[in-house]
Amino acid sequence: MSSVAPQALALVVCDAVHEDPSTGKRTLLGLFNGLTSRQFPAIHQSLAVYAAITEGYGEYRVTLKITDSEGMSTLYESGTEIRFLDPRTVAEISFTFLRLRFPVAGEYRVQLHVGEHFLTERRLVVRQV
Numbered sequence: 001m002s003s004v005a006p007q008a009l010a011l012v013v014c015d016a017v018h019e020d021p022s023t024g025k026r027t028l029l030g031l032f033n034g035l036t037s038r039q040f041p042a043i044h045q046s047l048a049v050y051a052a053i054t055e056g057y058g059e060y061r062v063t064l065k066i067t068d069s070e071g072m073s074t075l076y077e078s079g080t081e082i083r084f085l086d087p088r089t090v091a092e093i094s095f096t097f098l099r100l101r102f103p104v105a106g107e108y109r110v111q112l113h114v115g116e117h118f119l120t121e122r123r124l125v126v127r128q129v
Contacts, residue, residue, distance in 0.1 A: 005117035006056035009090065013110055013122055017048045017094035026050065026092060034125035037102070042126060044100040051112055053091045053119070056084035060114045064095045066124070069107040076100060102126045 015030030028050055035044055049064055063079040082091045102108065105128040111121040 004055075004057070005119065006053045006060065006084070006091075006114050008112055008119040009052040009054055010050065011110065011112050011120050011122050012050045013124060014048050014050065015046060017050050017096070019094070026094065033123070034127060035102070036127045036129045037105070038129055040102070040104050040128065042102045042105075044102065045098065047097045047100055049095045049097075049110055051093045051095075053082070053093070053112075053114065054089065055087050056082070056089070056091070056114070057087050059083045062091075062093055063113040065109075065111045065113065066097070066100070067109045067111060069109065071109050071111060071121070075102075075108070 012028055012031060014028045018027045018029060060082050061079055062082055063077060065074050066076040067074050076097050078095045080093060084091065105126055108124045108126060109121045110124055112119045
């Protein structure tokens, strides 16, 4: 693995990511920045995250974490391996989490890590209605 961190081009939270089997193009369905629930703990049936990364060279472990507001406690984590043959390549990755449990209303973080490098994060607000 390279010691140089790739660059994040996109990190998008949505309901689902569809990949067309014939073209490889992705469609992001139901983009959002927050969730609502009547009661807590809240269960969210499906949450997908799309990430686009570039400027890498070699093999990397990509990890997506959903954490508390301070980023100290990880609620969910998923990872995959990617390989860049050329730094100009754009790697597109999607993660899907089913039946997410949010213990309390508040702010959470969706964080993207490549190897030991933190690349970027998105805020996810979970509100009580």
